[in-house]
Amino acid sequence: AQSVAQPEDQVNVAEGNPLTVKCTYSVSGNPYLFWYVQYPNRGLQFLLKYITGDNLVKGSYGFEAEFNKSQTSFHLKKPSALVSDSALYFCAVRDPSGSGYSTLTFGKGTMLLVSP
């Protein structure tokens, strides 16, 4: 069974400082990994994904994430946080190695609060 852990319920950072939102995963095969962001009363918006290739992936709004296979992690990062980045962030994983279509499993989310 596949699973995702987001160990922090909330991350607080000052505007202009770097931010990191942590994610670890568990799958039996090679993972497909995704980050989504959710603003209040809205659906999830795709930020970035890792499928294969370079461990550092770049996505929307200046976000990036680093895939670390040995640590089974896929932490979300941004060099300089904006107040408008304040939102709920979800990490998700799918294991495409089996037959058929595998479901996407989400973490419970991390609230990012960026203070002015």
Add this chain to the structure above:
Amino acid sequence: GAGVSQSPRYKVAKRGQDVALRCDPISGHVSLFWYQQALGQGPEFLTYFQNEAQLDKSGLPSDRFFAERPEGSVSTLKIQRTQQEDSAVYLCASSPNRQQGQPQHFGDGTRLSIL
């Protein structure tokens, strides 16, 4: 519109009533997904359609939940004899094809409250 559209945005029902939630995916998207998001939690998979075929319904919590996509476009999630534990946000998502590396495009959800 260009995105996934869900209606109604809010639904209040009394326990025991039946409800129907609608999803209009992005035009031409083959894959359609339903998720249930409880307060303070991540979305949990309910069911998956490829065109009109329901290929995975393993996440439906009980036989009171039923989903269909008869013409391979619009989908309806129906909940019969609603219970208070059904209160949640129901999210619909679509993706262009069945490639598993494709990101899913989400609607804004239907917030269901059972009194």
